[in-house]
Amino acid sequence: CLGTNAMTLHWTRHRSAENADDEISVELAVLRQHWKQILQIFQKALIDQDDISCVLSHFQHAITLLTDEVASQDRPGPILLYFVSEAILDTFFVWSLSCPEYASELKYHQLRCFEFLLSRSQNELLFYKQIFKPLLNLLRSCESSLSLDLIEKHMIVVLNQVCVSITKSPELLEFCFDISAEHGPSRFVIFSLLIPFVHRDGVAGQQARDALLLIMQLSNRNEQIARHIVEHTNFCPILATGLSALYSDLPHHLSTNNDEWFILTKKEWSESPALVQFMNSLQFSNDVIQIAHPTIGHHLIQYIYHGFLVPVLGPSIHQNTMDEVIAATAYLDLFLRTIHEPALLKVFLKFILCARIDEMSLLDTLIQRINFNTKLGLVSLGLFYTLVNLNCEDIMYRLIFMYEKNIV
Structure with missing residues (x-):
């Protein structure tokens, strides 16, 4: 068998x-x-x-x-x-x-x-x-x-x-x-x-x-x-200049019913298609710098600084219209809270500390606005709260230690 x-x-x-x-x-x-x-x-x-x-x-x-x-x-x-x-x-x-x-x-x-x-x-x-x-x-x-x-x-x-x-x-x-x-x-x-x-x-x-x-x-x-x-390829310039184009499409006025409002939450910005699209591109730039070859990251950072931060974001913070300045300041705060790649964050901080717009120091302009008894003052305080929480030595020196040294 x-x-x-x-x-x-x-x-x-x-x-x-x-x-x-x-x-x-x-x-x-x-x-x-x-x-x-x-x-x-x-x-x-x-x-x-x-x-x-x-x-x-x-x-x-x-x-x-x-x-x-x-x-x-x-x-x-x-x-x-x-x-x-x-x-x-x-x-x-x-x-x-x-x-x-x-x-x-x-x-x-x-x-x-x-x-x-x-x-x-x-x-x-x-x-x-x-x-x-x-x-x-x-x-x-x-x-x-x-x-x-x-x-x-x-x-x-x-x-x-x-x-x-x-x-x-x-x-x-x-x-x-x-x-x-x-x-x-x-x-x-x-x-x-x-x-x-x-x-x-x-x-x-x-x-x-x-x-x-x-x-x-x-x-x-x-x-x-x-x-x-x-x-x-034109990858780096297109990525950087694209941020400028997307930024120009962002709302120039942020509608808020709360007088104590001072910060853009994820729930708020996720309801704006233009802001979502910008944040997707910013996050992508962050990821590229984080994982790409250092040569690519270096070139992209240079294009972002000279092609977006200085010529576009800087002037938007120095506008004369209050609503637009509030929006631009809130956007800058949001960007700083979103970026987690140190090299990209560093170039944003360099922009805040070193940039001069119309012969005026960007940092000095932001500091002056803290004293405003308006929503712009609240939003500016929110921005500095974010900056201090970054625990960056250069930021702490410019905001605190430099003045302590002068007092001594």
């Missing part, structure tokens, strides 16, 4: 293996048929909407076969190897360029397919040049379609997925630069495509910032990437 059971088990396993092989053979045959149908349409001189719909239908079926395979195993299977050997993704992308009237539709569906594929794969597909190259070419082509919301949305999702893959496998960074080398050393398409969304609100903006932070984290271990970002 034991021998019979063993033979039965062996036969069952053998049949299961045969069935699995048969299933793979069938799926591969189906894939080949879909690709054959696609190639036949590619050869047509004139393409209409019916052809596009037919091609996309076959292409999506082919992608589904590939996705099912890569989701179920961690080694390359026959479907993936067929995609690679036939350069299916690259061939499809090149053909799509020959149909400019359907460009947006074709880009959208290719992005969705890559999004679906990357989200299900158990192995690193991007190590295959026949996968990564057409993906980068597709992303590069999307630069001309950034005004289309659907393409933007899915492009950012795919960019985020690629950045996650690069974080898991940093070797892919060199692959990125090698592939884009023909476009010049200043082209790092993954990074460059994310920059325009650095100050975008909503889900798309947050996904773009998350992806950028992944690259910032990598830059801390890769000086070449850091140097490229500083020397060949």
Whole structure:
């Protein structure tokens, strides 16, 4: 009986293996048929909407076969190897360029397919040049379609997925630069495509910032990437000057019914979309300086000081309109309470201690306002309460010890 059971088990396993092989053979045959149908349409001189719909239908079926395979195993299977050997993704992308009237539709569906594929794969597909190259070419082509919301949305999702893959496998960074080398050393398409969304609100903006932070984290271990970002991209100036643009959109008057009000709470500022958007960008700047390579952090801090603090925030605190001055002072206090990266906090404190606006010391102006028997006086006191609680030696010296020395 034991021998019979063993033979039965062996036969069952053998049949299961045969069935699995048969299933793979069938799926591969189906894939080949879909690709054959696609190639036949590619050869047509004139393409209409019916052809596009037919091609996309076959292409999506082919992608589904590939996705099912890569989701179920961690080694390359026959479907993936067929995609690679036939350069299916690259061939499809090149053909799509020959149909400019359907460009947006074709880009959208290719992005969705890559999004679906990357989200299900158990192995690193991007190590295959026949996968990564057409993906980068597709992303590069999307630069001309950034005004289309659907393409933007899915492009950012795919960019985020690629950045996650690069974080898991940093070797892919060199692959990125090698592939884009023909476009010049200043082209790092993954990074460059994310920059325009650095100050975008909503889900798309947050996904773009998350992806950028992944690259910032990598830059801390890769000086070449850091140097490229500083020397060949406009990331730092766009991030800093964007703060200026967002600050100009903040409410110039803060509506408060309480005469004793002196500080912006999170509940209050979270109800202002403009202030939420600014705070998101400020927090992002804080995070970049905290995790990026010191070279990037240094350049960003310089741009924030000379491109936002001195020319924008300083004059707003020296305005003549009381409501606007109150708002600007409350904003400065909020920023100081939000920043937790020492290097960024230091440059804000340098601004308060050293900046001169219209030949007047900013610190002296703020100190004078403490004596005002108005809401501005309360808000100014709140600002100094925040400054004192920072336990900064320079602040304590300028506010307290310097005067004690004079008394002695």
